[in-house]
Amino acid sequence: xxxxxxxxxxxxxxxxxxxxxxxxYTATGYPSLxxxxxxxxxxxxxxxxxxxxxxxxSNKGFEATYRKETTSFHLEKGSVQVSxxxxxxxxxxxxxxxxxxxxxxxxGTKLSVIP
Amino acid sequence: AAGVIQSPRHLIKExxxxxxxxxxPIPRHDTxxxxxxxxxxxxxxxxxxxxxxxxxxxxxxxxxxxxxxSDYHSELNMSSLELGDSALYFCASRQFNEKLFFGxxxxxxxx
Numbered sequence: 001x002x003x004x005x006x007x008x009x010x011x012x013x014x015x016x017x018x019x020x021x022x023x024x025y026t027a028t029g030y031p032s033l034x035x036x037x038x039x040x041x042x043x044x045x046x047x048x049x050x051x052x053x054x055x056x057x058s059n060k061g062f063e064a065t066y067r068k069e070t071t072s073f074h075l076e077k078g079s080v081q082v083s084x085x086x087x088x089x090x091x092x093x094x095x096x097x098x099x100x101x102x103x104x105x106x107x108g109t110k111l112s113v114i115p
Numbered sequence: 116a117a118g119v120i121q122s123p124r125h126l127i128k129e130x131x132x133x134x135x136x137x138x139x140p141i142p143r144h145d146t147x148x149x150x151x152x153x154x155x156x157x158x159x160x161x162x163x164x165x166x167x168x169x170x171x172x173x174x175x176x177x178x179x180x181x182x183x184x185s186d187y188h189s190e191l192n193m194s195s196l197e198l199g200d201s202a203l204y205f206c207a208s209r210q211f212n213e214k215l216f217f218g219x220x221x222x223x224x225x226x
Contacts, residue, residue, distance in 0.1 A: 036158070038203075044150060044160070047156070103152075103203065103220050104219055105216075
């Protein structure tokens with residue numbers, strides 16, 4: 001079956017540091033890939049997505065590139081801010097027939113950014 | 116390791132019908148969250164339960180209700196289904212304030 005593996009953290013960075021959260025996946029075919037973010041006390045939000053190989057998703061300074069050759073979708077940001085402190089989830093979506101899609105989530109990585 | 120189990124994986128209903136979605140959290144997890152994600156949309160938080168009591172309520176329509184049972188599994192009951200209810204419904208569980216673990220979702224199609 002499908003699976004998503006991401007670094008579990010927690011990750012603690014100083015403000016303006018470079019961020020990488022690794023994510024690799026196992027799936028048949030061509031899934032869509034996502035990064036979700038959950039800020040403290042809030043619900044889940046879609047951060048960015050990529051639907052085919054070599055696509056780059058980007059939002060709020062975050063980027064991730066769909067790498068089929070390495071089955072990876074690493075999340076990066078050049079300069080993190082305290083407001084980026086949250087839990088980040090990598091996920092894939094794959095068509096499962098009858099017009100349906102299934103989501104598979106990684107375990108989440110908690111990021112803490114200190115001033 | 117056991118994961119969050121949701122059933123059914125797919126569900127097809129007609130307008131005005133009812134549907135029941137089930138979520139079985141990871142053993143010893145005391146909190147369950149329900150989310151709805153329409154095509155191309157952000158997940159919308161519906162409702163959550165902690166120790167079998169409703170702990171928070173989001174954008175859940177009055178036509179929907181949910182509960183958490185003594186074995187900690189949760190059910191989302193949806194009545195008078197509308198076309199706009201077609202979405203992926205997924206649940207998540209956690210133990211106290213630890214990380215969330217997600218189920219793979221139930222895809223509901225209302226025809």
